[in-house]
Amino acid sequence: LLGAAILLSLVVVLQAYAIEKKGDVFKKMPCPAFLMFENTAYLADMTFELPCKCKPEEASSVVWYFQKNLHSHETTVLTDFNGTVVVDSSHVRPGSDLLKRFSIRMFSLIVFQAQVRDSGHYLCGTKEGLFFYGYDVDVQLTRQITVAFLDNDQHVQKDYTKKEFTLFTTFWDWTSCDRCGVRGEQRRIGLCYVQSAQLNPRYRTALPNVTSCGSRAVPAHFQSLIRLRSPEVAIRSCLAPCLEKEVPEEGVQSISNMVYKLGRKPQLPRVPIQYHSQPSQSDLVIKCPGARPEHAVGWDKGSVRLYLSHYLVGVRKHMRVFIDHGNHLHLRRVHRRDADTYFCWRDGKLVAGFQLSVTFQPRRQRSLTDPESIFFMRAVGISFAVITGIFFLIHMRRWCCQAFRKLARL
Numbered sequence: 001l002l003g004a005a006i007l008l009s010l011v012v013v014l015q016a017y018a019i020e021k022k023g024d025v026f027k028k029m030p031c032p033a034f035l036m037f038e039n040t041a042y043l044a045d046m047t048f049e050l051p052c053k054c055k056p057e058e059a060s061s062v063v064w065y066f067q068k069n070l071h072s073h074e075t076t077v078l079t080d081f082n083g084t085v086v087v088d089s090s091h092v093r094p095g096s097d098l099l100k101r102f103s104i105r106m107f108s109l110i111v112f113q114a115q116v117r118d119s120g121h122y123l124c125g126t127k128e129g130l131f132f133y134g135y136d137v138d139v140q141l142t143r144q145i146t147v148a149f150l151d152n153d154q155h156v157q158k159d160y161t162k163k164e165f166t167l168f169t170t171f172w173d174w175t176s177c178d179r180c181g182v183r184g185e186q187r188r189i190g191l192c193y194v195q196s197a198q199l200n201p202r203y204r205t206a207l208p209n210v211t212s213c214g215s216r217a218v219p220a221h222f223q224s225l226i227r228l229r230s231p232e233v234a235i236r237s238c239l240a241p242c243l244e245k246e247v248p249e250e251g252v253q254s255i256s257n258m259v260y261k262l263g264r265k266p267q268l269p270r271v272p273i274q275y276h277s278q279p280s281q282s283d284l285v286i287k288c289p290g291a292r293p294e295h296a297v298g299w300d301k302g303s304v305r306l307y308l309s310h311y312l313v314g315v316r317k318h319m320r321v322f323i324d325h326g327n328h329l330h331l332r333r334v335h336r337r338d339a340d341t342y343f344c345w346r347d348g349k350l351v352a353g354f355q356l357s358v359t360f361q362p363r364r365q366r367s368l369t370d371p372e373s374i375f376f377m378r379a380v381g382i383s384f385a386v387i388t389g390i391f392f393l394i395h396m397r398r399w400c401c402q403a404f405r406k407l408a409r410l
Helices: 002-017 220-226 250-261 371-409
Strands: 037-043 048-050 063-067 075-078 102-105 108-111 120-125 131-140 146-149 166-171 183-195 210-212 232-239 273-279 284-286 297-301 304-306 321-323 329-331 340-346 349-359
Touching: 037 048, 037 183, 037 210, 048 131, 131 210, 183 220
Parallel strands: 037 131, 146 232, 273 349
Antiparallel strands: 048 108, 063 075, 063 120, 102 108, 120 131, 166 183, 183 210, 183 232, 284 329, 297 304, 297 340, 321 329, 340 349
């Protein structure tokens, strides 16, 4: 099983990071006579690409279809019927509908910021309903992810073996060190896989009898037990040297030295700085430019390192400042002390800075013509009138009682 896990890890890594040579691949790979589904697994918030690996030469465009369950009457068409949909990934909002998070480029379907609800069957075909190739996509949840800090002598999950199946984790390669020149951290993402002889043979996998835990190839009576295992991530410390900076030309260097001697050398930031004002007591999420969940991302607040071992979501209860598994920095109920410059590292390089300032709502002097003032005065007037009326009624009743008593004595 260990050998199978290692081989599957290599396959997953090559599939995730390899750059395919684009050519006339459709002439090399004929379409299968019987439609099967290739299993792929990803972590939530990742972006994945599904190439249409085969199609007839006469087909100039493809149509992508999505079915949550096979043979379901609910089918989503992901295309403009020209096979050329292009979406700017920077405009994709997290949690938006699948129809707003996909793109088609060179017959390949790209889904941005995948969600668990995107798990299902993806079919490449024509608008007439002819299918060429299919995928069984499993997007695994990050909310229940298991974290192991190896520096704290924590360990990854052990294999879970039953009579009919075995659950294990397939790890990707370690990421590069998120920082350079100082202590950094590395992550290793692991996805849940199952090995069983009872898998549906219509689903094709990299290894026989092995598929991801959320695959439709897994029998239904296994699902309750498979939910006991979650994806995981291992984190360890690292130290990587920084690349040498380019030395400026001789003339530029001499001018810089002259300005420095005159005491007028400007203090330019090392990275682009974005300035942002945030109202107090509101929530803020900062994203590192160009970073994806599979990248090695580190955050600093000024000169303070925000290490995952202390700021990863779930490390402590009731965390106000934390980093999620998508590498986003969260600040809840922003305070005055949160105002600072936050720096973002990506794969060992300092790439951006965010100058955060916290604003407060100024107290406004109210006038008698404000709607709130008019409402308040009206409420006070009505209350005074009601209380005065009750006061007079009580005294009127007492006066009447005394008058009737005097008449009765007479």
